[in-house]
Amino acid sequence: MQVNENFEPVIVAFCCNWCSYAGADLSGTNRLNYPTNVKIIRVPCSCRVNPMFILRAFQKGADGVIICGCHPGDCHYTSGNYFTRRRITLLYSMLDFLGIERNRTRLEWVSAAEGAKFAATMQQFTEDVKALGPNRRLEDLRCRKQ
Amino acid sequence: MQEAMIKRAKELLADGSVDRVIGWKRGEFAYDITPAVFTTAEELDRDFVCDDFTAANVSKYLVKETQKEGKILAFLKPCDTYSFNQLVKEHRIDREKVYVIGIEGGPKLDIEKIKAKGITGILSVKNEDYTLKIETIYGTQTMPFYEAILGKCASCKSKKHVVFDELIGEDGDVLDSNRFEMVEKLENMTAQERFDFWRDQLSKCIRCNACRNVCPACTCENCVFDNPKSGIDNKAPADSFEENMFHIIRAFHVAGRCTDCGECSRVCPQHIPLHLLNRKFIKDINELYGEYQAGADTTSRAPLNTYDKNDCEPSVVHERGVE
Amino acid sequence: MQRIGVFVCHCGTNIAATVDVKAVAEALGHEAGVVIAQDYQYMCSESGQELVKSAIREQKLTGVVICSCSPRMHENTFRKAAASAGLNPYLVEVANIREQCSWIHKDIATATEKAIILGKAAVAKVALNTPLTSMESPVVKRALVIGGGIAGIQTALDIAEAGFDVDIVEKNPTIGGKMAQIDKTFPTLDCAACILTPKMVEASQNERITIHSFSEVEDVKGFVGNFTVKIKKKARFVDETKCTGCGLCTEKCPMKKVPNEFNMGLDNRSAIYIPFAQAVPKVATIDPNYCMMLKTGKCGVCSKVCSAGAIDYKQQDTIIEQQYGAIVVATGFNPIKLDKYDEFAYNQCPDVVTSLELERLMNAAGPNGGTLLRPSDKTHPHTIVFVQCVGSRCDDEKGKPYCSKICCMYTAKHAMLIREKYPDTEVYVFYIDVRTPGKNFDEFYRRAVEQYNVHYIKGMVGKVTPKSDGKIDVQASDLLANEQLHINADMVVLAAAIEPDKTARPLATMLTTQMDTNDFFTEAHPKLRPVESATAGIFLSGACQGPKDIPETVAQGSAAAAKAIGLLCKNSITCNPCTAHSDELMCNGCSSCEKVCPYGAITYIDKEFRMPDRTTKIRRVASVNPAVCQGCGACTVACPSGAMDLSGFSNSQIMAEVDAICK
């Protein structure tokens, strides 16, 4: 695929309040840069992320969606991220089955102490999505920016 | 078998064991059979049918039927018993109100496969030693029985009844089916090829909701796609995205609950192989979280309602197959 | 009709330097529903809050968006401000344009663009916010302290002092922890036992303190103010209530070849044992791995000699269940295992010891009665080499990345004590840096160097090689002199890094608290909430949170106690109103939600409904107990019909944010 140098992907990051959102805050506190493409939505737990939110993001113009939660075993709610892991694994596998590019979606575990990991993950994810180009396979043409 | 079923149904009605019987009613032609509830011996004698075309899974009707007074007799094929069990497990069917008679399963015939051979004006279809003799307005035609069986029967997973109060005929075994063959074939394609395959298929969707409404796992009081409050309600696929979304979300909602009864693909007027989406989830669940057959029992925890601390990470998607 | 107010904070230059705050306010002012959009120097300041409050009153706002720092920082501040102006506090949303925007981006144009999008998402969300009312939940007036070291003891004593019942769960047969093993403490060189044991006794005698020794936490359920904890009291085969601690059994026990863990395995104890003379509770414990009676059924000596009849070979583990309002974690630390440090010959040479082993070797109650002798041949060592930072400040997998903090000081203490007691002994300390911040710490270290002539050498020890003559060759580099050294030593003491106790990780999972990558518990805020975990009602005391010396541990123990007391003083606490709720008309009663709820907050009720065909029908539907629900949202995704939704993070709110970000 041709890489458009000027392509600035829209990336939605769902972050759990207790670990990953705090991790994102920490990368801010530590002034660790990551691309402006990433916009964070705070959810109480990664298990709050409904597959329809992910599809909705792609429909409305997102080029990549990443979910971040506490490391397995560290969930503030004990088990939320374990459910997330199953649900999201199956969902991503289904999207792959439908021919959607694998690198458009990601699930990462980022703790409150991992500001550096958060920034690095977002940096990498943005690059991966940039390399894929705009989301065409799971977009709603009506929402494409004129 | 039909005679034995009618006889037994009449007995159970007569002795008051059941108040109603759910089965199939003959139609205008050889094949247009409708699920129906019978309450009298006369109705049974006149209309009850169980033949090569009685493929419809009646278990979903029991959700509605068991909300009524009295007990109902249900004739369930092996595949239907899985749906039944799953509905019992999800508290959708009141087990106490159903008397289940397990009957032998298919293979059942797919009239569309017969018509696809260019056979039209069909007056009757007879199975003579696994050759179908089809009387039509334009003369008699024949075709091999197995070329006309339903897709869901061709990849039958089990001849075993997982629940019954009594059996008519023999109980069978869980089969070593080849049902994941097509899923595997797709998995081995490139992402572009898969995308093209599904675009071609899902673009046919007219959102008639037949797949959803026939699905025994789709018994929601109000489906998210009909509920404006859900934010994803949607009546027609106005964009290719919506064609995809409906089927992804539907498959996800039944993931871990779908018994692979195959009704979705049977009823699709556009012949979209929807069961492949469900089977993909089943295959993934089996491979990633251990073999699981929804409806095999009424107590096990659904794979998406449980977890293992050592579950694989979603990166497993990247490690498998081709992109 | 929505009337939303948007308030953009400069945060001095923290935000304003990289985000054009005026442009953000201007852009958000054009959003549908927004009636006022202002920027201000410090939104969280009194006058900033006043700006919000007066806007709420004057503009009759239905929603407020604050574009500022992380909601984890000031969401509560603004919620309170809104509430005081008569707006439901849950009609406030915070757009994080500092941590997640101005602090990480440099280009003003793109940072401003992003801040506007984040603001739009918050506006879109707040338009769908609904007023929420918090429920009250009662507080159980009892605290649990997990760990009975000095941290746990101090916390328990302080809580008991305030008039609340407190239980200590200690996994070992006695409380006291690591401090009980220490000989002298720095920088005062007073006797550890002398200051610790009175506290242990005080704890055991305090009516409000219950000590569950030889016990472990099995399960934790519930939430702040109302935890239900299962404690496993491990079978010690001795009836605690009967044992007088006379010690006769330990003398008579024929099995005396059990490595004594209290003395770091440097000597042996009997199969039935009391860890040390001042143990609390002073009760014997039978080690089932060595007891002949328990292993073969033949012996029974202890039972015969026990006049109190306390021995019970049939004792089983028992589980007790107790409610607590607050839990304090004080699980402490351990020195790391040095198996991977072959270069220091720790496993090969008995005369290479860890600092904690040295403590026991020098302790009057230790294996040698306080005389420093080499473990190998019980001779007096004349040359001792201390190696610092063994496993601390380490880049590789073998060690820990952090500084263990206490090693510099205790090594100075050891060196000083040795030089004091055995002036003929040469002491070398190899260090990378000597770190002595702390009251009287640097003076202490300088005394070691100047007064006691300890040889401090900046450099690394490359290899420790036991020699056939019983000596130990220590090969090292002196970085200041830039030369290679060989020291012919009698003993080598390794300052092993310290790490959190192994039980901490499973405990954190049970408590749903976070840990950092080194398994230290993470505090809610490193500066502002240092003794609280992010999980309400769970407090942190001592080295479980990070390496600490005794004064710091005690200080933190008291601080944690103060926080716990603050909680226990309340009769009830306000629950988070962002809980799940089920739309009964949509609910199928399928039980999916119940299966994924970690709190058991969902039950099912049979409810009568008027059906569309004007009949009535009894249907099974889910019902959420809002006092138990913690608002994770797992149920909302498990629910196929979308009947289950989460207040404060509803499907429509999150999708509105998605829409705003993606457009």
Place this chain on the structure above:
Amino acid sequence: MQKISKSRLYELFDAIAAKQSLYIPTDREAGAAEYRKYESGMKLTKELNTVRSAKDFFFPQTENLADFKIEGKTIEVRDIREECEDFVIFGVRACDARSFTILDKVFLCEPVDSFYKNRRDHGTVITMACTRPAETCFCKTFGIDPTVPGGDVSCFDDGESIFFLANTEKGERFVESISSFLEDGDTDRLMEVQTRAREIMDKLPLAKLSTENFGGDKLNEYFNSDKWAELSEACLGCGTCTFVCPTCQCYDIKDFNTGHGIKRFRCWDSCMYSDFTKMAHGNPRLTQLERFRQRFMHKLVYFPANNDGEFGCVGCGRCLAKCPISMNIVKVMKALEAK
């Protein structure tokens, strides 16, 4: 009549397609035909009819009505209507051709549906006479002679040639435009084919089905019939019958938020759906029985009552073939008739 040899038919298609969009029924897969835009190499289906009806050309499943461009607090309404391009549909069967006259009654009466009219004005319907009806066919019940289909131009196949007969002005213009391909031909063979087809029609299983017991005056008789409960019992409430039906014309109007505006569109709706014509107070037809009854009462009673006796069904048989539970208008008619 003018004709073209079947061997030259695709040559003709190529020529038509060069000038305007041409749609022909072609096989998507064995046993399933659909209309597709003609491209060289595409072949006509051997199926009697397409799965979806031809109404899609004039009344597509979704259709944009208006756009609202939203910027902050400003909304700009955009009329997105534009003149549609001319197109030709070839191979429409008599039943579908008749369905257009039914749709016309709905969409072209005042107030005229300009979206429908636009497409109707620019579409030329070329029908194809039936020679091999299926067992599900019952167009005859509604007075349709499938051997003489309507449309702008009727085509007849005598086995060797295709005959063209213009029925309307638009049809005449079309036939004129392809006159270079046509030659005069005698219709003897064609008459034979037609006679044979009519004989078959009379032998079809549903040949005896009649509308004599239905019509606008039957409202009270059928509305309260106790047959509806049994008939609707198995109905899944899906929209298959509605969406394959050439005459179902109900639609819903919805708004879609694109992020930068609103697209107001209409989409097919089905009276079988629980949210059909849902209003603030809820759905006027609360049970599947009522919804099921609505669909058939509309076709057999209400529509003729308001449209000079014209029934809302053309007997194409699609719902007979496609209903997941094989409940259909024929079974309903027979059950209601049975006293």
